[in-house]
Amino acid sequence: MTPDYTTPAIRPRRSALFLPASNARAVAKARGLDADVVILDLEDAVVPEAKAAAREAAVAAVRGGGWGNRELVVRVNGLDTEWAADDLSALSGIDADAVLLPKVSSPDTLAQARALLGEGPALWAMVETARGVLTLPAIADAGYGLAVLVAGTNDLAREMRCRPGSSRAPLVSALTGIVLAARAAGLGVLDGVCNAIGDGDLLDAECRQGRDLGFDGKTLIHPSQIAAANTAFAPDPEEVAWAQRVVDAFAQDDRGAIRLDGRMVERLHLEEARRTLALAGAVAR
Ligand SMILES: CC(C)(COP(=O)(O)OP(=O)(O)OC[C@H]1O[C@@H](n2cnc3c(N)ncnc32)[C@H](O)[C@@H]1OP(=O)(O)O)[C@@H](O)C(=O)NCCC(=O)NCCSC(=O)C[C@H](O)C(=O)O
Numbered sequence: 001m002t003p004d005y006t007t008p009a010i011r012p013r014r015s016a017l018f019l020p021a022s023n024a025r026a027v028a029k030a031r032g033l034d035a036d037v038v039i040l041d042l043e044d045a046v047v048p049e050a051k052a053a054a055r056e057a058a059v060a061a062v063r064g065g066g067w068g069n070r071e072l073v074v075r076v077n078g079l080d081t082e083w084a085a086d087d088l089s090a091l092s093g094i095d096a097d098a099v100l101l102p103k104v105s106s107p108d109t110l111a112q113a114r115a116l117l118g119e120g121p122a123l124w125a126m127v128e129t130a131r132g133v134l135t136l137p138a139i140a141d142a143g144y145g146l147a148v149l150v151a152g153t154n155d156l157a158r159e160m161r162c163r164p165g166s167s168r169a170p171l172v173s174a175l176t177g178i179v180l181a182a183r184a185a186g187l188g189v190l191d192g193v194c195n196a197i198g199d200g201d202l203l204d205a206e207c208r209q210g211r212d213l214g215f216d217g218k219t220l221i222h223p224s225q226i227a228a229a230n231t232a233f234a235p236d237p238e239e240v241a242w243a244q245r246v247v248d249a250f251a252q253d254d255r256g257a258i259r260l261d262g263r264m265v266e267r268l269h270l271e272e273a274r275r276t277l278a279l280a281g282a283v284a285r
């Protein structure tokens with residue numbers, strides 16, 4: 001039977017922390033951090049001379065356990081590089097939650113990766129090439145155990161030759177496209193990284209923007225960024241209180257649309273409210 005890689009229950013993915021798999025100190029530290037997802041990187045954060053050692057370290061880190069409820073993901077090198085086949089075969093059959101593929105520009109990349117990986121971890125795909133953005137529906141619908149799309153804003157900005165600035169305006173249409181493709185295919189979706197370590201205002205603004213665009217969470221590069229993402233991508237107390245009021249109101253009134261606090265509320269809002277409560281409950285757990 002083909003494994004079901006989609007996530008039936010709500011799984012918070014507010015914060016997804018990248019770290020080089022070659023950095024033993026960071027790997028040890030990550031086991032105690034409050035990130036929902038830890039991504040051990042074999043790609044851009046690891047220099048060519050360290051690729052083999054990083055791969056061994058990633059496998060050892062997965063096998064070593066101690067990750068608690070965090071989702072553990074390994075980002076492999078691009079399928080067109082000399083390292084990808086070894087990365088994927090080393091990860092086949094081990095207990096990572098997912099393998100993150102960089103620079104996915106077509107469904108073929110997912111097919112090739114799945115063939116090398118065999119059954120096992122889900123696939124997550126980075127959308128960070130112009131071609132990848134233009135091919136989004138086919139990628140998102142391709143199957144092969146694809147569970148999450150991840151925006152790669154650094155590579156995308158480089159390819160587009162745009163200047164995102166603090167508003168990220170030049171990237172917004174691509175970010176929206178990534179969210180739309182993920183939602184249409186029932187996938188999770190994560191925003192790109194904020195490179196400015198120590199600029200709390202910029203990080204907060206990017207987190208709010210990502211949340212408002214519809215992302216589930218944000219990829220991060222430093223432990224100091226986790227708290228901001230965890231706060232921004234969790235329902236706040238007012239949202240939770242409103243969601244509970246919507247659920248309670250529909251329990252008393254079975255019409256399709258009702259009036260609550262001077263606003264029209266429909267059954268679609270009830271679904272949304274139930275999701276908010278489920279996410280808040282999952283975060284609390
Ligand atoms: C960016 C860094 C290189 C900064 O490193 P450094 O200045 O050494 O950090 P600190 O001195 O502030 O570190 C303090 C302690 O925290 C640990 N640490 C640092 N970063 C991490 C981390 N990401 N995860 C876990 N722990 C971390 C340090 O080890 C220190 O610990 P201790 O000594 O015990 O106190 C560095 O932060 C870093 O390497 N970040 C991750 C870089 C990375 O993975 N990049 C690739 C992914 S992003 C990407 O590729 C984007 C995408 O593809 C796109 O195209 O957009």
Ligand SMILES: [Mg+2]
Pocket residue numbers: 044102128152154155
């Ligand atoms: Mg990238």
